[in-house]
Amino acid sequence: MPRPAKKKPRDDDEYADEPKTLPVRPHEQLLIDAMPELTATRVICTTGGRAQFAETYARERSESHVECCFLDLFQKNQSEFQVQDHGPLCNLRLVCEPDLPANDADLVAFVFRKGGDAELTRDLMQQGQLRLVDGGRMIASTDNDEDQWLHEQMQELFPKVTRRTFRKQGTLYLATKTGPLKKQKDFDCEFAFRDRGRLIKVYSRPGVFSHRRIDLGARTLINTMQIKPGMKVLDMGCGVGTVSLAAALAAENVTVMALDSNPRAIQCTQRSAELNSAAGITAILDCEGHSAATEDFDLVLANPPYFSNYAIAELFLDTAYRALKKGGLVHVVTKTPNWFLERMPLWFYDIQEQEVGTYRVLTGRVGKKSG
Secondary structure: OOOOOOOOOOOOHHHOOOOOOOOOOHHHHHHHHOHHHOOOOEEEEOOOOOOHHHHHHHHHOOOOEEEEEEOOHHHHHHHHHHHHHOOOOOOEEEEEOOOOOOOOEEEEEEEEOOOOOHHHHHHHHHHHHHHEEEEEEEEEEEOOOOOOHHHHHHHHHOOOEEEEEEOOOEEEEEEEOOOOOOOOOOOOEEEEEEEOOEEEEEEEOOOOOOOOOOOHHHHHHHHHOOOOOOOEEEEEOOOOOHHHHHHHHHOOOOEEEEEEOOHHHHHHHHHHHHHOOOOOEEEEEOOOOOOOOOOOEEEEEEOOOOOOOOHHHHHHHHHHHHHEEEEEEEEEEEOOHHHHHHHHHHOOEEEEEEEEOOEEEEEEEOOOOOO
16 A cells, blocks of 8 residues: 655644744744843743744854753754754754753743643743853743733742733743742652553653653553564653553563653653663654654554644654554554544554544554555
8 A cells, every 4th residue: 555645744733834934923022122131141042933032142142152942853953944044053052852951041031832831831940040140130921911820930939020011922021040049849750550460650740741640541552552572662752651661561572662752751751661670661852753663663552642733643653654564553542533544544454443431542554565
């Protein structure tokens, strides 16, 4: 059966059909507009788009060193393409790491989205305060022009916070570090779940899918997957690693490759493997599935996200097709089966659907490959 034409993977549908130079999101524009009153040379920042504040700052302040931080490899790669399109820039570094760079900073700049992960926001802001030198400044924006919550979080970190509201754009906050934090909060945690009579421990961090608890979709995947001794398994979008752990520990000599575009997910999966002495797990930061060896796996497991208008689901299925050996099985859990039932026959045969509570479990096999 011929493969469908491979589409360029995208992290989410808000970037679909984008031009090479994206319009700046209003709340990131607030940071750019505030640049005349910012004089820092050592800058750490995040972005709401394609590193636009970071790039603008680095280009206009050639004496500065700017590090822009991502928790998604796809977004980081796309930002690199855009920056490169605008010409060389040696004082800007884009990083995709679990934490903010452990460097002293004169300025930490954040772009936060209304309705984003509150615990991740608090974690990053605390890290930012710790990175600042005394007298350094934090500037943070949100796309909520009625924000109160972010203001409260800033006030927990700084004795004085300046608040500026811009109708239909958002809210901007500025504060200066005058001393160390009196108390630091640990946002990481461990939780446990049982599978086949075994207690499995999981290390978890804010910003990673299934933080603090096992996701019901992942539990459904675990309960329905069939793991045999010696299997080679690929876990697409591993999150904190619950599915990878259950697969690796379900039978003897099972090896698991766990992929995710979030560096914290890779960190969590690696730490969880160590907690459970699951030596057969290899976790790799990968946003396109290139790490999976062609036609080498017996089973691919996937719990695709819902926010991407099926772009990530398409990537998962295409990767599964390339990774599985002949007769290999892809095993997907979802609450929206119709798209999968329409698309999976383009790659797989013997499509099966099973209803498990509020979820649907779909499986398909790889036949003879053409080309």
